[in-house]
Amino acid sequence: MSSRRDFLKLSALTGALSFLLPKAARAAAKINKPIVVSTWEHGMPANQAAWDVLKTGGRALDAVEAGVRIPEADPKVRTVGLGGYPDREGKVTLDACIMDEHMNCGSVAFLQDIKHPISVARKVMENTPHVMLVGEGAKQFALQQGFIEEDLLTAESRADWQQWLQDQQVQMINIENHDTIGMLALDSDGNLSGACTTSGAAYKMHGRVGDSPLIGAGLYVDNEVGAATATGMGELMIKTVGCHLVVELMRQGASPEEACRQAVLRIAKKLGDYAQFQVGFLALNKRGEYGAYCIQSGFNYAVQQQSGAQLIDGKSLLGDKA
Template sequence: MTSRRQFLKFSALSTAAGLLMPKLARAKSVNKPIVVSTWEHGGPANVAAWKILARNGRALDAVEAGVRVPEADPAVRTVGYGGYPDASGKVTLDACIMDENMNCGSVAYLQDIRHPISVARRVMEHTPHVMLVGEGAKQFALEQGFKEENLLTEQSKAEWQAWLKSREVQHINIENHDTIGMLALDGNGDLSGACTTSGAAYKMPGRVGDSPIIGAGLYVDNEVGAATATGMGELMMKTVGCHLVVELMRQGASPEQACKQAVLRIADKLGDYQAFQVGFLALDKQGRYGAYCIQSGFNYAVKDHQQDSLFDAKSLLRGNT
């Protein structure tokens, strides 16, 4: 005859098994590996990341390798080499990276180093800190073996000199977006993310946006999902936007729903939100993705076993909701 203690033990085991079975079932349907990134230049970046993911590599390695592509491409005017300078003519770079274990590294106002994302990873892995800035970040990069070089191309220099004649403020919108953010889920089911930028064109010297700020421009929670952002960085900083997106996914929102709610929260606080662009991109633990923005025109790239695609994000303005 079964004792009460044995019955309770059996019931507890049965309950645990019942809870585990749906998780195992869901795991079979997880879309992995997958990589997503912001803007059209995310396409070539995804290709580089996929080379690592396809051979069962780590998501962290994939996102670093991926965003290094636009960092080195002078045709991508808002990231790395060839990026627009600040008002004084200096190219200043910001980046951050975060892995599945909540390890993260960041650099801000970094000059003369082509790959700030790799410096950010060295900060994560070789210092007790999360962020290094300015001259300190540069000296650390040089100590780590990075090469010092001039990042201001002739094209960017000529456009900056033309801008000096009018000094017209360059609003951060569709024409002046400022990042590549990348999120990846690897074959092991682990998430990582990276974000890198040269910032807004002709910004005030010393200005730093959301891109190197963990929680604002990028956030990863390996239990839930990851998010990255683009657009008016100050608005993401004020709302800790990417952390908000991840927490909304934790509460049950899909990636797209979470991005939309974060955008609506920002728009609700701004009387003139139509003048700005804010966009979020999210990837959850099941490999589902989604994005949302204020103005239409924000696109994002997706690569997995089934596709290599570019999508337009849904937006608050112009009826695309």
């Protein structure tokens, strides 16, 4: 009888251990940190600037701000900051937001004549009781904070706008018309932050604001779970609060790529005619795992970690169906 009881106890203990060991193994797995990821090819030099902060033990918040300032100041990046495509009235209007590990966030929208909206957004976060400032009020605040007013419409962007006025064709936001840079970072302390900045859709209506400055739509960070950012047609991310959705799917156990895929599928199901649009998400979880997914092929994202830098083609809904 004693041996039978011992056998049953051992069987129960073995069963419990077999259930717990996978969880224990996951918990013991090394966290991939520091790491920074960002949308599009212009994320490569942006990531390098962020990595310069992270590799010396710097904070993720400082890294993402430093990173996205690179394309903001590069006139060759035509959809962010200086040299960005103007709206249909020939005005370059900028949107940006930033969010740290403590759920602090700042945002600016419809900002004109200030090259670094991401840094203005951080000043909103740190120096005001507000989350978002827009338009002339955002500009006045920026000037009060010491930012310099300058003309952001380059000769190249002006020429493209004048050409657009002749035919007024709407451009697909994709590899041939890059938009937002969204950046997510996990630092050596295991804390997450994110930033998102853009000049928005080319030749948009004057006054249009997309998802990029909206916390939960174009960017969301939850330091317990992960972070997400978005690219593509902003209105669709706004309608679904897309980045918050991606983070919540990761909270439920989805990997970063799977969370992005589920968010894209939800949007595609609602649209029906989704092949006309581009929507993409990029996510990074608390363990330093990352992934992306989009509707159209052509979306890529940049990764910088201890093992080096790489540009990865995101998986896509239409690509999966090919």
